[in-house]
Structure formats: structure tokens, C-alpha cells
Amino acid sequence: MGSGALRGSRLDMLPGKLSLYLIAIGVVLPSTMVAAFFSLLGAGFASDALRRHEHALAGLVALAALVAGWFGLVTLWRLHYRLLHARLDFNRPAAWAGLACGSVVVLALVLSSGGTLVFRVSFFGWPLLAAAYYAVVLWRLPTRAAGERQHDMNGPKDWRLR
Numbered sequence: 001m002g003s004g005a006l007r008g009s010r011l012d013m014l015p016g017k018l019s020l021y022l023i024a025i026g027v028v029l030p031s032t033m034v035a036a037f038f039s040l041l042g043a044g045f046a047s048d049a050l051r052r053h054e055h056a057l058a059g060l061v062a063l064a065a066l067v068a069g070w071f072g073l074v075t076l077w078r079l080h081y082r083l084l085h086a087r088l089d090f091n092r093p094a095a096w097a098g099l100a101c102g103s104v105v106v107l108a109l110v111l112s113s114g115g116t117l118v119f120r121v122s123f124f125g126w127p128l129l130a131a132a133y134y135a136v137v138l139w140r141l142p143t144r145a146a147g148e149r150q151h152d153m154n155g156p157k158d159w160r161l162r
Contacts, residue, residue, distance in 0.1 A: 014086055015137050024080050027130040032073055042066050065105050072102015072131070079134050088141065095138060103131045 042062045049059025075098025082090045109124040 014083060014141075017084060019133075020080055020084050023130050023133050024077075027126060027133075028073070028076050028080065031127040031130070032077070035069060035073055039066055039070070065108065068101040069105040072098050072100075072105060072127075075099060075102065076130050076134060079138075083137065092138065095134075099131050099135050099138075103128060106131070 043066060046059040046063040046066070049055045049062070075095055078090065078098075079095055082088070106124055106127050110120045113120050113124060115123075
């Protein structure tokens with residue numbers, strides 16, 4: 001099958017491999033490494049706060065931010081892998097939720113941390129580049145292929161009671 005056979009198909013909407021690799025190596029990999037280091041500190045704070053019953057609310061907030069942040073990072077890596085291999089069978093609502101969770105955590109870090117705004121945005125805000133990139137890619141991808149069965153939240157439309 002030549003490259004002309006793919007024209008007009010859903011694969012035309014996929015981003016190039018070079019841009020996927022640049023985003024992964026330049027943004028997602030460093031974000032993952034920094035998140036791994038600071039997750040150890042955050043998990044230690046959260047467990048100590050919950051164990052001692054001191055600053056329990058702050059411990060719960062830190063734990064929720066850790067879970068939401070890692071959900072966002074794992075979503076970025078899954079989208080990278082799926083798009084790199086031209087597999088469009090991922091769960092789009094879960095992908096949107098992961099991008100939103102990661103973005104909310106990043107924005108919360110930018111707003112709640114100390115220092116100048118330029119420092120906070122440059123230190124915490126750069127994972128938003130990857131989230132914005134993958135959000136644009138998801139938005140541009142067609143939702144269904146021709147001939148695919150259409151499902152809604154209640155299952156296939158054939159099974160609905162009338």
C-alpha cells in the first residue's frame with residue numbers, strides 16, 4: 001500500500017512523528033522526571049500529615065494533586081504511544097479527562113506556589129505545552145470512522161428500550 005492510499009483517510013489528521021518525539025523528549029519526559037522526584041516528597045508529606053492528623057486537609061489536597069497529576073502524565077504518554085503507532089482506538093473521554101486533570105494540577109501549582117509569576121510559569125507551566133499540543137491533536141482527529149457502530153453512554157443504540 002503506497003502513501004497515496006492513505007490520503008483522505010483518518011491517518012491524514014495524525015501529527016508527524018518528529019513533532020510527537022519533540023514533545024515527548026522536550027516536555028513530557030522532563031515533566032515525568034520532575035514529577036517522580038517531587039511525588040516522593042509529596043507522598044511523604046501526605047502520609048505524615050494523615051498519620052499524625054496534623055494538616056490533614058493539606059495532606060489530602062497533596063494526595064489528590066498527586067493522583068490527578070499522574071493521571072495527566074500517564075494520559076500524555078498513552079496518547080504519545082497511540083498516536084506514534086497510528087492507533088486511534090483510545091478512550092477519548094478518558095484522554096480529555098486526563099489532559100484536564102494534568103492542566104488543573106499545573107495551574108494550581110502556578111497559582112499557589114511562591115516566587116515571581118515568570119518563575120512560576122516557566123518552572124511549573126511548561127507541561128501545559130504538551131497538554132495543549134495533545135488537546136489540539138485530539139480536537140482535530142475525526143470522532144468516528146465510516147461504518148463504525150455508534151455507541152452512547154448507555155451502550156449500543158440497538159439495545160435501547162423505546
